[in-house]
Amino acid sequence: MIRVLLVDDHGNVRRSMALVLEHEGMAVREAASAAEALALLSNGDTDVVVTDVRLDRDADGAALLRAIKERDPEIEVILITAFGTIDQAVDAIKSGAYEYLTKPVDPGRLAITVRRAAERRALSSEVRLLRAEIGNEAEIIARSAAMQGVVREAVRLADSDSTVLVTGESGTGKELIARLLYLRGNRRAGKFVPINCGALPETILESELFGYQKGAFTGALADRKGLLEEAHQGVLFLDELGEIPHAMQVRLLRFLQDGEVRPVGGAETRRVDVRLVAATHRSPEDEVAAGTLRQDFYYRINVIQLRIPPLRERPEDVRALAEHFLRRLSARVRRQVLGFDDEASRLIREYAWPGNVRELQNAIERAVNLSSGDVITAADLPAALSLAGRRSVEVEPDERQRLLDALQGARWNRAHAAARLGISRSTLWRKLREHRIDG
Ligand SMILES: Nc1ncnc2c1ncn2[C@@H]1O[C@H](COP(=O)(O)OP(=O)(O)OP(=O)(O)O)[C@@H](O)[C@H]1O
Ligand SMILES: [Mg+2]
Incomplete structure (x- = not known):
């Protein structure tokens, strides 16, 4: 069923449009102001919003459109304009509205336009799901209960904004889980931006992360956005925490606390809204103890830990x-x-x-x-696979020989042989049995 939200400050206008759409079998909710509309939208069950361009003093339809697209770019928005506001409506289409209708609204046009908008919405969510499935990163194999637990926990955390620290040995799938948090969450309007500070030379790290202004240094020929700003409304993936230089940990901590970015050479700060996911392949507590990870930075990041077990x-x-x-x-x-x-x-x-x-x-x-x-x-x-097996076979004749040597040296006194080998008597007996040595 198509779910519509009607926004207009005139109750009777709203009501008459609602009757038309309900008659078409759509589920309609109504809001008298932009604020009320946004409150209703937070429940997440809306496909199409139909709003008057002129609303209350605090927000017009264009502002509401921006706010909606910021939250969920897949919700389609149809604007209703009077003749005097067509220019505004054209601007709105440029900033993502589906269509505009002029007053007085023709009931048939209204119904058809809403239906088409809903179709486009359905299509865009299908495309997104498909894309997520095709992109190999979304395909996570999890047969073990342990890995299923990790995936379930990640999916549960995906919609929240809290910081997640993913730990696990190298190659266990930390980045994959970070991407899952992004793909299943509500920040897909923004990007997933991985940053591996250890991979960047310290000298260019700051301008890479915070961006720079034209003329900030030789070679800064134009303004350039930093990676942090790139992640606006999306997910920032800070990889290998312990490899971030201390000075940069201090700057990142400040950024995480106030959400502001000031490009190198710039005077003004910009607000950036990111969700942080971090990873390390070492134990973060050890990294704090070793001094590679600052404690204050670690406290800010260690809100929820997801540990991926080794294979x-x-x-x-x-x-x-x-x-x-x-x-x-x-x-x-x-x-x-x-x-x-x-x-x-x-x-x-x-x-x-x-x-x-x-x-x-x-x-x-x-x-x-x-x-x-x-x-x-x-x-x-690879040879390593069969060598690992052979090595354990080689260890065994080795051990047998050592046992025999020790027994001979101790004239077959088992207690003395155990002492020579530095093992307990019961261990010696077990080993003799394993190697079928009697005496
Ligand atoms: N459960 C899984 N199912 C499918 N592919 C996986 C799984 N876990 C890891 N992979 C794949 O293994 C590779 C390594 O995973 P990933 O890069 O996420 O590991 P990592 O923990 O970040 O490793 P590193 O510490 O080396 O950076 C990737 O190609 C990833 O797609
Ligand atoms: Mg990785």
Whole structure:
């Protein structure tokens, strides 16, 4: 059902338009002022707003239009104008209104225009959902209960504005979760702006983040917006917190507190509204203890923590991720690689993946490129996977020899042998049993 919000300060005008739209089977709500309209909109169940260009003293229809588009650019707005205000209406179309209708409003035109606007709205949300699904970043594999918990928590937090700190070893998917917070949240009107301060030379960091004014330094030929302003109304993703230089942590903290940006060489400040998501692959407490992360900055950022467990703690995800990457990558090289043979499956399952999902993804990418047949074999996988297995086989004859040496040196006195090896007697007995050594 099409959900319409009618805004007009004249009750009878509103009522007559409402009757027309209700007759068309639409759900209609009414507001007598811009403020009332915005209050009703915060419930989120409106497709189309029809508003008079002239409202109350505090806000006209154009201002209401801007406020609506700022909150949700997918809500379509139709303006009603008297003859004297057509110029205003044309400006409004330029700033995103769907259409304008002149008074007296023809009931048939009203109904059709609202219906078309609602269609466009439905289309734009479909496109957005599709885009989110196609963009690989939105596709998150989560078979394990642990990862499902992380995803559920992220989706729950997506609509709020509170700061989230994502922690997890490198390659676990911190940026992916940060993007999920953005894609599922209500800041899609703005951008997702990732900033990795460690990757930027300290000298240009400030102008990159805060922007600069023409002439601020040699080479500043024109005004340039900084990344913080780029993230206005969107999500700012501060990656690798511990790598941000101290002076910049102080400046960022001030920015987070007052929401103001002053470009290098500029005199005026600009208000910037961002939601902050931060990440670190180390323990933030350790970083504070080591002095790389300032405590005041950390306190401001550590509102909600989302911890992504390393891949070795969620073995249920390994197989599904491997298949996911195989599907995606073989589609990219336009060649059918159907799966993994038994040996390759075993290596993938048994490896500890210290580089987490990123390492797994790289391994599969390499394997897809190397493989000649329609399945991945052990030979296509990086050597590290089979070496890790072989190493544990090598350790065992080693250990057996050490046990035998110690026993011989102790003339087969087990208590003495245990002391020589620096292990307890019960451990020695267990190891002797494992290696089938009697004596
Ligand atoms: N659960 C998952 N499902 C699908 N793809 C994933 C998943 N987790 C991670 N990836 C993929 O693995 C790669 C690494 O993820 P991401 O960059 O988010 O990790 P990170 O924790 O930010 O790593 P780093 O610390 O190295 O920056 C990306 O290509 C990402 O798309
Ligand atoms: Mg990252």
